[in-house]
Amino acid sequence: MAKEKITPRSDDFSQWYIDVVLQSQLADYAPVRGCMVIRPLGYALWENMQRALDSMFKETGHQNAYFPLMIPESFLKKEAEHVEGFAPECAVVTHGGGKELDEPLVLRPTSETVIWDMYRRWIESHRDLPILINQWANVVRWEMRTRLFLRTTEFLWQEGHTAHATEPEAREETMRMLEVYRTFAEEWMAMPVTPGRKTENEKFAGALETYSIEAMMQDGRALQAGTSHHLGQNFAKAFDVTFQDDSGKRDYVWATSWGVSTRLIGGLIMTHSDDDGLIVPPKLAPTHLVMVPIWRSDEQKSTVLEAANRILDDWKLKNPTCRFHLDDRDQFKPGFKYNEWEVKGACMRAELGPKDIENQQTVLVRRDKREKSDKMFVPLSEAPTRIGAELDAMQHDLFAAAKARQEERTTVVDDYEEFKTLLEEKGGFFMVHWDGDGETEKRMQEETKATIRCIPLGRTPEKGKCMITGKESKGRVIAAKAY
RNA sequence: CGGGGCGUAGCGCAGUUGGUAGCGCACGUGGUUUGGGACCACGGGGUCGCUGGUUCGAGUCCAGUCGCCCCGACCA
Numbered sequence: 001m002a003k004e005k006i007t008p009r010s011d012d013f014s015q016w017y018i019d020v021v022l023q024s025q026l027a028d029y030a031p032v033r034g035c036m037v038i039r040p041l042g043y044a045l046w047e048n049m050q051r052a053l054d055s056m057f058k059e060t061g062h063q064n065a066y067f068p069l070m071i072p073e074s075f076l077k078k079e080a081e082h083v084e085g086f087a088p089e090c091a092v093v094t095h096g097g098g099k100e101l102d103e104p105l106v107l108r109p110t111s112e113t114v115i116w117d118m119y120r121r122w123i124e125s126h127r128d129l130p131i132l133i134n135q136w137a138n139v140v141r142w143e144m145r146t147r148l149f150l151r152t153t154e155f156l157w158q159e160g161h162t163a164h165a166t167e168p169e170a171r172e173e174t175m176r177m178l179e180v181y182r183t184f185a186e187e188w189m190a191m192p193v194t195p196g197r198k199t200e201n202e203k204f205a206g207a208l209e210t211y212s213i214e215a216m217m218q219d220g221r222a223l224q225a226g227t228s229h230h231l232g233q234n235f236a237k238a239f240d241v242t243f244q245d246d247s248g249k250r251d252y253v254w255a256t257s258w259g260v261s262t263r264l265i266g267g268l269i270m271t272h273s274d275d276d277g278l279i280v281p282p283k284l285a286p287t288h289l290v291m292v293p294i295w296r297s298d299e300q301k302s303t304v305l306e307a308a309n310r311i312l313d314d315w316k317l318k319n320p321t322c323r324f325h326l327d328d329r330d331q332f333k334p335g336f337k338y339n340e341w342e343v344k345g346a347c348m349r350a351e352l353g354p355k356d357i358e359n360q361q362t363v364l365v366r367r368d369k370r371e372k373s374d375k376m377f378v379p380l381s382e383a384p385t386r387i388g389a390e391l392d393a394m395q396h397d398l399f400a401a402a403k404a405r406q407e408e409r410t411t412v413v414d415d416y417e418e419f420k421t422l423l424e425e426k427g428g429f430f431m432v433h434w435d436g437d438g439e440t441e442k443r444m445q446e447e448t449k450a451t452i453r454c455i456p457l458g459r460t461p462e463k464g465k466c467m468i469t470g471k472e473s474k475g476r477v478i479a480a481k482a483y
Numbered sequence: 484c485g486g487g488g489c490g491u492a493g494c495g496c497a498g499u500u501g502g503u504a505g506c507g508c509a510c511g512u513g514g515u516u517u518g519g520g521a522c523c524a525c526g527g528g529g530u531c532g533c534u535g536g537u538u539c540g541a542g543u544c545c546a547g548u549c550g551c552c553c554c555g556a557c558c559a
Contacts, residue, residue: 014553031551033551145557212559332517333517337520355518
């Protein structure tokens with residue numbers, strides 16, 4: 001009998017989330033304020049995300065580059081809204097080489113400013129445009145409150161920064177990348193999202209317009225999972241980046257920026273995982289199938305391990321994209337291994353013991369099926385195809401389940417009092433009429449703690465009255481409590 | 484920055500009215516085990532967050548200080 005189980009608790013969602021992260025060994029608290037250590041399992045997940053996103057960026061014509069970590073403080077001050085938005089959360093380097101610096105260096109909270117300082121030197125003519133660059137980097141934001149993956153002082157992300165000759169081109173790019181994020185979230189992470197435009201209050205500091213994809217976690221709170229900004233000519237003007245068009249006329253360059261971060265890992269956990277630990281969609285899972293061999297005697301051990309290796313070699317040959325692992329550790333019993341791999345989010349488990357070898361079969365178990373009786377006795381000859389099929393099904397099922405939860409917790413509401421009640425009792429997304437006034441939005445936030453997550457793209461126009469002020473509204477927006 | 488909580492072995496914790504530190508897990512060795520979190524025996528491991536004070540004596544009492552976690556206001 002085990003005395004202490006490594007199982008997340010279910011009573012409190014925040015505590016459950018922390019337990020899943022720590023116990024699955026995705027990450028750990030670091031001895032640095034608000035920072036975390038991403039452990040190998042967490043990083044493997046991030047690498048899989050990176051790989052998928054990076055190939056999507058390449059397909060849309062982007063290239064990777066790298067810009068410096070430290071930015072002269074004066075750069076940030078060049079764009080008024082930008083400095084106002086980011087100044088409070090900047091970490092600043094004041095000394096170097098044992099001396100006080102003439103000008104402090106800011107640890108980048110985002111890279112628009114250094115990048116646009118460089119773009120000024122790179123852009124002369126319309127022939128230099130567009131510039132489509134992405135960088136994988138770490139950034140630092142000194143937030144008051146931190147939370148593993150969702151908001152750490154330092155985090156990893158990807159930031160795209162593009163320069164265009166015309167406004168429509170920049171707008172098109174903004175929407176294209178938002179769609180890339182939507183595709184990635186839904187098809188890879190199996191996390192349903194709602195793409196939409198941010199309100200003036202919520203938009204990026206220095207942007208003309210901000211778009212985001214909004215996801216819903218299992219506790220009914222919203223998570224901003226990715227953003228794409230139409231920066232207009234704000235940064236070009238601040239950094240004096242102009243080009244000559246084909247008629248010889250000079251104009252400021254149009255810009256976009258877009259990014260997703262390791263926050264996605266937090267979103268992934270809060271979307272799919274359960275009280276037994278991590279659940280990861282197969283397209284991103286570091287381990288697809290772990291084989292747990294079972295033996296009693298030393299004689300059985302050698303027979304079973306020999307068979308396990310042979311069978312896995314066969315499976316690898318027939319499922320070359322599948323990530324297999326053989327857990328042949330001697331010091332743990334099978335039951336312990338089952339639990340451990342469930343906590344760590346391996347998509348499937350194959351049990352192989354003497355009886356199975358005798359019967360030329362294996363026992364397959366899918367991580368996302370909670371029923372303990374969900375054991376599949378599969379003939380070895382059929383196993384490779386079955387594994388592939390189950391992984392495909394799991395990817396599909398996870399999305400369907402998350403989608404169902406999201407729809408079940410999306411409520412159309414017209415009355416403010418009803419909204420307040422349901423917000424507390426049910427949570428989730430609320431489709432509400434809003435008069436478009438920032439003051440009304442602030443009032444709602446103060447009174448209910450909910451914010452307008454986005455104005456959904458392609459919403460059906462619907463005349464209505466603002467839930468709070470009763471003024472005219474052209475359509476519904478999404479309101480929710482957010483992380 | 485407000486509210487709450489916690490700092491004692493790698494981790495999780497106990498430690499009574501002050502008397503010189505303990506439990507579980509983990510770890511090491513040996514053995515028995517292995518189809519849902521094994522068991523037995525022996526063993527290693529601590530400047531009790533830090534500083535000062537009270538006292539014959541402080542993990543325990545007092546003052547200060549540092550750090551961390553959770554909940555809010557800000558944010559990817």
